[in-house]
Amino acid sequence: MNELRFETLWKFPATLAIAVAGGAVFHLAGLPAAWLSGAMILVAAATLAGVPTVMPNKFRDGLFVLLGISMGAGVQPEVVERVSEWPLSMAMLLLVVVGVTIAGYCVLRYAAHWQKETAFFGAIPGTLAYVIALASERRADLPRIASTQSVRLFFLIALLPFAVVSTTDTDASITVSRYTSDLWDYAIGVPLCILGSLLAVKVRFPGGWMTGAFFTSAGLNASGAVHLVLPESIVLICMVAMGALIGCRFNEMTFREFVSVLSASVSAFAAAFSVSVAGAGFVSWMIDIPFGQALLAFAPGGLEVMTLMAFVLDLDPAFVAAHQIVRFTGMVLLLPAITLITIGRAPQSSDATGHTSTIATPDKPMT
Template sequence: MLRDAPSAQTMYKVALTLLIGTLGGVALTLAGLPAAWMSGAMIAVAAAALGRLPIALPDPLRNGLFVILGLSMGAGVTPDVVVRISHWPWTMAGLILVVVLVTAATYTYLHGWLKWDRETAYFGAIPGALSYVFAIASERNVDLTRIAASQSIRLLILIAVLPLVITSTAENPPHGLEHEVMPSLAQMAVLLGLCISASLIAVRLGVPGGWLTGAFFMSSALNASGTLPVALPEPVLIPCYIGLGCFVGSRFQSTTIGVFLSLLKAGLGAVAVGLVVSTCMALVVSVVMQMPFGQLLLAYAPGGLEVMTLLAFMLDMDPAFVAAHQLVRYIGMVLLLPFATRMILGAIKPSVSDAPGVSGK
């Protein structure tokens, strides 16, 4: 059975959202800021959402954007990436330390300084994986609204700040990837079909960020092996950057300005704590391993897999390196978080209604 066509009201909301995002991207591009199309769209749409404007970005459109972005990001994975994989176990060890230190430091800030209750501070301190954190936190007596808003504010600030940090510390400021070899129409049809198939399989298997990561790993394999060129022209990529920025910004459509402002302090503090820890570790590993600082910062930053990987691609970093580290962080959290939560917070206490003899029978 075919899905119903979107209503005129939905189409109006989507068009308005994309228009606002485009205007935000144009504004930051004219200002000469890095990653301007995505961050500008994100800031503009977030502001519109907080202002209660009708914002909407349907899941099928979002998923399609992720497939195209994942496909394009494979252009950053060249054969020499395989040579550098031998260095990754050491940077993965640094990643484990970063996750532990960021969580501990952020928890100390939220619980010790802002006086959040112990359980809410714990879940608010976990870097990234919001949907999975939500699933576990919902079983406990915690403030889910506070956790969601503080995590979203943290991602918002990271996307706006990280490109500035990376470009300001780079010896040669990144300018975006330039590729001369573009796929033909026939190659593009094959490439798109393979990437969509890979994304569908990734989503079915429950791979984090499956729509983007499935296409990304497929295009990476094709590009690194020389099977197909996967570079896409800027006129194709820019609307996708805008769309992703709109998606991140639209996460605030259920957040009021009052709630946003009340949690802004928590979000700013969490970002500051996370960035200080991530930056220090990235600096140490960069010096020891002789690797680009910005690339390590994106790999260690407590942001989302899709966004951090895309920023690496946009800023001429190694997207495969960043994606691998962000993916390992996410998978590690999925595997270990339930056990760590039980060890740190204790077992879930049954409610009165669950107690024996109080079922009402």
Template structure:
């Protein structure tokens, strides 16, 4: 038992060191979001080389808590005023989610002959845990769904920071000007936020590990009880852990399957990215918000990855996080309803064309 724990600990340590090294290389190269993207790319290359990697579930939960705390730290009185411009973006986000799903659904079916169920679940932009649960329930091709979803998220993290940085819009003033808080304020924020997040998780609040710390921390900041954002000494390890975590999704996927599906998944990624950019552009015109910030909020990736990328790119994390949480909650509600309407509510036996 002790030997197995020792081996597991070595694998986890090696994974995080690989991620940190990748982040350091990206930082040295001057690439955007270096600790997140660099950790992901380095860990993915290690997986491809046959290196065993692992990120424990508790580390994932800690990152969710950290993201929630970070969102709450970014909320100010000015944020509340800017919320008046968010409804138009939320409406366009709902439209864009439908369009992104429809475009990929049609592509997977028409071009590659995938079955309706597999094409539908592979094209859903986010809420991966819910997607996989209902994909299995409706007898979709789970390896295809997993590869399509994982490839899209991988290239979003690798390429979207570069695309947004080249827009030349600059950092959001509210984020760029906020200094880290005093150590006592940080300790209070972490302690209260962790308690709130764990309680929300216990009572099965959707995205509770992230949502509860965000709300509590926002209240602490708005009331003047605490001040400042979280320091990089907390954020950078979170970036590295999340980057490693994304890459570990490829550990259970055979290289033959990945190579065979790479071209289809890359085209689907490009279609999803272009569709989300179009929706974000319309939303930015309606709301007056920066296009890059809106594009990140609309990006068809994971809730946690897109939100933490807002910090790495000096975007408004409150806006990006709010829209990503709205999309996550909306998909979590809509997926079982839409899947039941399209494919029936009973457990399916097999996808009709996979």
């Protein structure tokens, strides 16, 4: 046990150093979502090359709490108020989320012949951190899930700006107010979010560390009583750490095995994205809004990334943020029940080493 702790003491800082280096390289190259994608790709490459990487469970749980707080910051009062302005697009959003999930699942389950649980989590659109939090509690094939989710995120970030610019005449439009937090907001909000996470974990709510913090942060921000917005420096650190966490998931997969799942991941993304494009096109025609704006709202990407793209491309960020928030919130609310119905309750884990490879996978049992 002492030897394992000693190994973790040097492997963990080394893992973070690799992640920072990857994020810095991508940032200097001007690539999108640089700190997240750069950290993820370099840590994954190092892991596949045989470099020992690790993400201790306690650090992972703390990271999920911070990410939950950050995501909840998008639920501001004016965004909540404007949700009622778009009933048709909100209804269409539900159909698109269901269609995207089914399309991706069918490809992974029946074309690629992935195990049921792995295909399910691999097909869930967006909310990468939440999916990882859910899958971490179960005996799913985490490397495959990370692969297909990472491929989806990469293609979204790489392709969406070009798709939006080429199909949309951008004009200045309504913006979402940006809030900052003071010491009072943090003193009230952070302890409440931690308490929310602890309660969610206590009742074994799926993804409890992130889910509890998200709902607490969202409720506080939506009320307007507290503006709990993490500093950009903290969010950046979380992005690097999240990239490192995803990269560590490849420690049970060889490079050859990664290449073997790449085709399935790309195919699943293509099927799912086609559903998003069709839904966005229909809504754009029905309520006369720019196609790119609808596409950003329906794309299975993160709230912060999609909203940021709306700001940069002079589209309506409130529309995009509201739909992404509703999509994420709806998934957080419904996925636990859907997961329990389709897969069952998560098994108890006895992991205490801090390693990320302690949950056996059905496709590749641990030895």
